[in-house]
Amino acid sequence: MSSFEIEGGHRLCGEITPQGAKNEALQVICAVLLTAEPVRIEHVPDIRDVNKLIDLLRLLGVKVKEDAASSCESGRTFVFQADAVNLDALHSPEFNQQAGALRGSIMLCGPLLARFGTAVVPQPGGDKIGRRRLDTHFIGMERLGATVEYKRGAYLVDAKKALKGCYMLLDEASVTGTANIVMAAVMARGTTTIMNAACEPYVYQLCNMLNAMGAKITGVGSNLLTIRGVRELHGCTHRLLPDMIEVGSFIGMAAMTQGDITIKNAQVQHLGLIPQVFRRLGIEVWQKGDDLYVPTQEHYEIERFMDGSIMTVADAPWPGFTPDLISIALVVATQAKGSVLIHQKMFESRLFFVDKLIDMGAQIILCDPHRATVIGLDREHKLRGVRMASPDIRAGVALLIAALSADGVSRIDNIEQIDRGYQRIDQRLASLGAHIKRLDN
8 A cells, every 4th residue: 555745835837748538548448359450549548447457458368569669658559459359268266356346347348248249247346436337338238139147246248149239218328338338339230329328528539439440330429329330340540538637637736736737738629618617616727729727826716606696516427517527626616715515416425535625624514425515715724734545536636636735744545546547646746846755655
């Protein structure tokens, strides 16, 4: 177990480039199983969850080669070739253990089912942020003609006959559920129509990659996808988007530390409401070409709605505000002027980290598992350094942001959670002026 030791109160200044998108990487890397030809993926982040998924592919017999000459600080380049997949490995103790420790392993199901007619999905792990059901994934597989059986802690998914396209209305606009069903449907017989599909940039990118591989998907970027099945797919080259959750995190870090940060190559057209929500919290976010610039602000004030009522920041399916940034918005509001209601609709345990912020001196009322009222201190009372533990990826970074702005020294334990989603975050923040050390316990 490792920890971060952070001396707060230092302004972050300079330029930083976001890593490749974690959530996109977990989808498109699984898609390499759909073809025997080489697939080149660029801008892959060096983070624990992605590295675990790549190790899982190796366990299944996928050839993985890093192109070191094309790798850079913000991401790596890999060539994958799944021309000798070992399906017996799906039933091995090693696969059960490794896949069960990674929630993203669920997305191996669709491509395995499409190409080989069988998949095994151990009950996946991941963040402890509340219920994260898998029904959407498996109901979609069953609609395509597969059978799903739960045995000894794993889902066994089989297609004794070829998958057949159909119409389906998803019960929720699940990002990973949509991605999994799309990957299963691209080689099904006939046409599949998915209504209420997720339309996040991750799904947009996956569909574009599949089309580059020879799939026939229309409606990309909308909530109505039509997929005409093809017999086979071929290789392609695909580049990941910058991680929009990192972009939002860097905006929050700049505001909380009164810093001056330029976020390079942020791909603003794929950020949705993220800059707008932070602006409503009073933070100046300027667009310069494809970069975002957050200037030094001594104070920032939360807007009110037009009728004078208190601002609410809530998560919603795309193009609404992403739930992965709710924790960041909450911590940023603690030092703003004004009050805001934070409403986390999707996960009932994601706000439980606020007790640690309260220990640091934040004025927060946890109304219920989904809602918290933040009373901004306008920097009159700075947060104070304390010892705490990271409960999940996003809450861990929110606590890190709080520690960067606090008086004194903070220590964050269980930083393996942060490492799951942010590559070398301590080194990258140190280059901006943060006083942060990694301690190996």
